[in-house]
Amino acid sequence: MIGRFFRLVVRQMNVQLQIRIFNQYTILLFFLQPLVFSTVGMILARAAGNQTPDLVYTVIGGGIMGMWSGLVFTSTYDIARDRRDGMLELIVGSPTPLARVEAIRTFANVLAGLVSLAAAFLAAVLIFKYSLAGANIPAALLSLLLILFGMWCIGIFLANFLVWSRLGGTMVEFVELPVAVLCGFMYPLRVLPVWMQAISAVLPISWALQALDESLSGGRDLALLGPQWGLAFGISLVFWALSLWLDGKVHDRVRITGELNSI
Amino acid sequence: MGSRFAVEARLLHKEFISRSGFWHTKTKTTVAVQEITFRVNKGELFGLLGPNGAGKTTTVKMLSTLLLPTAGTISILGYDAVKQTQEVRKRIGFTFGGARGLYGRLSARDNLRYFAELYGLEPAVTQRRIPELLELVGLSYKTEDRVETFSSGMQQRLHLARALLHDPELIFLDEPTVGIDPVGARELRSTVKELIARGKTLLLTTHYMAEAEELCDRIAIIKQGSIVALDTPAALKRSISGDSLIDVQVKKESLVVLKEHLARLDGRSSMQVLDAPPFKTISIRTPEPGAVMQLLAPFLNPEFILGLEVRNQTLEDVYVAIIQGEQA
Numbered sequence: 001m002i003g004r005f006f007r008l009v010v011r012q013m014n015v016q017l018q019i020r021i022f023n024q025y026t027i028l029l030f031f032l033q034p035l036v037f038s039t040v041g042m043i044l045a046r047a048a049g050n051q052t053p054d055l056v057y058t059v060i061g062g063g064i065m066g067m068w069s070g071l072v073f074t075s076t077y078d079i080a081r082d083r084r085d086g087m088l089e090l091i092v093g094s095p096t097p098l099a100r101v102e103a104i105r106t107f108a109n110v111l112a113g114l115v116s117l118a119a120a121f122l123a124a125v126l127i128f129k130y131s132l133a134g135a136n137i138p139a140a141l142l143s144l145l146l147i148l149f150g151m152w153c154i155g156i157f158l159a160n161f162l163v164w165s166r167l168g169g170t171m172v173e174f175v176e177l178p179v180a181v182l183c184g185f186m187y188p189l190r191v192l193p194v195w196m197q198a199i200s201a202v203l204p205i206s207w208a209l210q211a212l213d214e215s216l217s218g219g220r221d222l223a224l225l226g227p228q229w230g231l232a233f234g235i236s237l238v239f240w241a242l243s244l245w246l247d248g249k250v251h252d253r254v255r256i257t258g259e260l261n262s263i
Numbered sequence: 264m265g266s267r268f269a270v271e272a273r274l275l276h277k278e279f280i281s282r283s284g285f286w287h288t289k290t291k292t293t294v295a296v297q298e299i300t301f302r303v304n305k306g307e308l309f310g311l312l313g314p315n316g317a318g319k320t321t322t323v324k325m326l327s328t329l330l331l332p333t334a335g336t337i338s339i340l341g342y343d344a345v346k347q348t349q350e351v352r353k354r355i356g357f358t359f360g361g362a363r364g365l366y367g368r369l370s371a372r373d374n375l376r377y378f379a380e381l382y383g384l385e386p387a388v389t390q391r392r393i394p395e396l397l398e399l400v401g402l403s404y405k406t407e408d409r410v411e412t413f414s415s416g417m418q419q420r421l422h423l424a425r426a427l428l429h430d431p432e433l434i435f436l437d438e439p440t441v442g443i444d445p446v447g448a449r450e451l452r453s454t455v456k457e458l459i460a461r462g463k464t465l466l467l468t469t470h471y472m473a474e475a476e477e478l479c480d481r482i483a484i485i486k487q488g489s490i491v492a493l494d495t496p497a498a499l500k501r502s503i504s505g506d507s508l509i510d511v512q513v514k515k516e517s518l519v520v521l522k523e524h525l526a527r528l529d530g531r532s533s534m535q536v537l538d539a540p541p542f543k544t545i546s547i548r549t550p551e552p553g554a555v556m557q558l559l560a561p562f563l564n565p566e567f568i569l570g571l572e573v574r575n576q577t578l579e580d581v582y583v584a585i586i587q588g589e590q591a
Contacts, residue, residue, distance in 0.1 A: 004383055011380040019368050086363030089329050090425075094381035095352045101381070255331040258279055258324075 008096065013108040020074075020112070029073055034066025034116040038123050041186055055130055056213040061185040063120025064147065064209070067113030068185065071155050072176045074109045076169040079162040088163070089260040092251070098163065099156070099247040106155035110148050117144075132216070139215035139225055143208050146232040150204035153239040154179075160246040165259055184209055201231075204239065208232035266341035269433045269464035270303035270326060275335035277321050277488075295321040297488040298335065303466055305432075308459050310479035311468040314586055318488040319468040320359070323437045326466070327357045340432055353382075356426035360438030362418045364425075367411030371402055371421055374410055375428060382429040389428075396424040399457070401450060416447035423454065433464045440474060452478060472579035482578075484585050492585050499581050507552040508580060511545045511559065512570035518543050521562060528555065542569060548576075 020026045041058035082088040092098050124130040158175070161168040180186070182196060183205040189197055200206040211228040219225060254260050277296040283289045296318040303309040311319050324330040326337055328348045337344035339351045358364075365374050372393055379389040397403045400420035410418065419439060426434055436455070440448040448471075455478055458465060469475055475482055476496045483493040492499060513521055518536070525534055525545065532549035549555050552573050562568050 004380075007386070008380045011377055014373070015366060015369065015377055018373065019366060085365075086359065086361070087366070089324075089359075090364050090378070091381065093327060093329050093352060093357065094378065095349055095383060096381045252331065255329060258321075258330055260329060 005100075008100070009104050009107070012101070012104040013111070016078075016105065016108040016112070026070075026074070026112075030066060030070045030112060030115045031119050033069060034063045034120045035123055036062075037065050037186070038062030038120040039127075042124075042128050055124065055216050056209065057184070057187050059120050059124035059128065059130065060117070060212070060216070061187075061209075063117035064205075065180055065185045066116030066120065067110070068151065068180055068183075068205075069176060070113045070116060071106070071109050071151055072158070072172060074112070075106060075155055075159055076162055076172050078105060078109075079159065080166075080169050083166065083259075083261065086261060092254070092260055097247070098251060099244060102159040102163070103152075103156050103243075106159060107152055110152045110155060113151070114148075134218040136215040136218055136220050139219070140212055142229065143212035143215050143225075143232075146208035146229060146236070147205055147212065150208055150232055150236045150239075153204065153236040153243070156243040157239045157246070160243060160250045163254060164250050165257075179203065179205075182206065188213070202235060204232045204235035207235070266338060267305060268302045268338070269305045269307070269340055270301075270309075270466065271336075271338040272302075272322075272326065273300050273336045274298045275300070275322065275325060275337060276333050277318075277325060277330065278333045294488055296325070296332075299485070299488070299490045301483055301490060301493060303464060305464050306459070306462055307480045308455070308465045308467065308478055310475040310482040311466065311485060312470075312472070312475055312482055312582060313468075313485035317485045319485055320437055322485070323357070323359075323435050323466065323468060327355055327435050328352055353429070354431055355433045355435065356429065356431035357435040358419075358422040358426045358437065358439055360419075360441040362415045362442070364422060365410045365418060368409060370407050370409055371397060371413075371424075372406050374421065375425060378425050379428050384429060392428055392430075396427055399427070400424045400454060414447075416443040416451075419443055420447070420451060420454075423451070427458075431463075433466070434458065436465060436467045438468055438470065440469065440471060448474070472577065472582055476578040484582060486586055492581075496578050500576055500578060502581070506548045506550050506576060508574050508576055509547040509549065509552060509555055510570075510572045510574075511547065511568055512539065512542050513545060513568055514566075515541070515543055517562075517567040518545075521545060521567060524562070525555075525558065527558060 038059045041062050045058050079088065082091065091101055158172045161171055182200045183203050184192070184200065189200050189206060189210065192200065207228045211225050211232065214225060214228070275296055276298050279293045279295060281291050281293065283291070299322065311322065313319050321330065325332050326339065326344065328344050328351050331345060340354050342350045344351050366377070369377070375393045375396070376389060379392070384392065394403065394406070397406055400423050402417060402420055402424065405413065405417060410421065413421065419442070423436070423439065440451055443451060452474060455465060455467070467475070467478065479496060481493065481495050482499060483490045485491070492502070494502065511521070522536070522545070525547070528534065528547070528549070532547060532551070532555065535546045537544045537546055547555055559568070559571070
């Protein structure tokens with residue numbers, strides 16, 4: 001069972017890689033876009049007189065923004081393409097639950113998004129001479145892992161809407177920027193109005209990002225980091241559970257409406 | 264599950280509701296399939312014929328668990344297709360006509376590997392099945408080529424290989440030869456015959472009457488969502504009558520004279536004029552071809568008649584008669 005699951009993971013990632021590797025849109029999305037975000041963030045911060053701007057909310061934030069955009073657009077594109085090419089109904093018609101296929105595919109897209117982060121981080125180190133001296137690296141890595149986990153769970157949740165209806169893609173693309181703002185990819189959440197901070201609190205990535213900021217600033221206080229990690233993990237699990245609940249409903253609905261196929 | 268039927272569809276009904284208007288408040292219900300009932304025996308090749316939009320693909324999609332029926336029941340190999348979806352999916356294979364349903368950037372082998380994982384095949388089985396199936400569908404020499412370089416016929420054959428990966432007992436083939444050249448279609452038909460020889464059950468939809476006549480044990484003709492005829496090809500041909508068809512190709516200027524002359528035919532024969540530019544064809548259906556030939560004898564010269572063919576009715580004639588609402 002576990003062996004089968006991992007074989008499917010490897011196969012799905014292989015498919016994603018082969019479809020994408022020579023795709024210029026992918027290169028633009030995962031590599032150039034985060035570099036542009038990070039560079040603009042950096043230049044704006046320095047122009048405002050801050051010579052050592054916050055690593056998370058400029059450079060790393062740009063990378064995470066690239067990961068998020070990549071996840072949203074590739075997931076939307078993957079399902080729209082599968083629907084258009086007649087693959088979606090073949091996948092649904094197989095004994096593997098669609099939820100599992102979408103979970104694995106989203107996982108592959110999240111991992112691919114690490115390229116964005118790596119690009120942004122390299123820019124930070126090589127161009128803007130950032131250093132990680134003093135950072136709490138283990139805590140930063142755990143926070144990053146929770147960001148990935150949060151993105152994965154939200155990605156699976158959104159995939160249900162993409163399968164639900166052909167219009168789902170429009171809705172998911174619509175939430176791309178609001179989620180980026182609400183998670184505080186490019187600036188601290190404290191600058192947002194209180195009512196927006198309340199919405200941010202239900203997004204797991206926002207907690208993990210705060211923990212990442214704290215860790216990169218050298219924070220070692222588990223009383224502060226622990227709840228942030230706990231909330232990031234717990235809320236991600238809620239999204240994951242919601243996705244499982246939605247999956248059965250989506251599976252029935254698309255078989256009633258016939259929306260598995262775009263023809 | 265010990266059912267002797269591979270498929271049992273009972274009062275199967277499917278409606279689609281479409282919404283329009285800015286607020287999606289206007290609804291329109293389209294009935295795609297209307298309370299159809301039929302059974303397919305194990306080991307049988309069953310054909311589903313009908314014009315575009317008759318409900319063939321919708322029926323196949325309901326049987327293969329891709330659509331939920333609005334009403335009615337479906338049993339596939341003894342399993343309820345609505346409630347025991349996963350059990351059914353493990354045991355069926357399906358292909359839909361056209362070149363869609365494959366990843367173009369992947370090779371034939373990688374496409375099959377992907378579906379092998381979706382069907383939960385063990386690596387050793389996948390390793391063995393892929394070359395076997397590519398050999399069966401005549402694509403061994405294209406194993407490592409990207410699918411986007413394949414002709415539509417090759418893609419159709421790869422679809423069939425995909426549908427057979429998990430060695431299903433029941434296979435649905437929806438217009439498998441659409442868009443394939445005659446040689447490719449013949450090869451695909453021979454593969455289908457081989458599958459039947461191996462004991463598989465097949466449900467085939469097609470527009471090609473000769474294909475249905477050559478392959479199918481029984482045929483259901485579906486019109487506007489309802490089954491209007493169901494029998495063996497031979498019995499269907501008998502059911503419409505034992506009449507012969509005489510096609511007479513005439514010059515346009517001779518048409519009126521010949522029609523007046525043929526008006527003497529008794530009530531058991533019927534006549535239809537078809538356009539066959541630059542000529543006209545008078546198609547006569549008759550139980551007494553000899554009598555018609557006697558009547559035509561004085562006109563058997565190039566001034567009136569340019570060509571003449573006497574033939575028995577084909578499945579296509581039966582199909583046209585049924586679909587056009589004539590006596591069945």
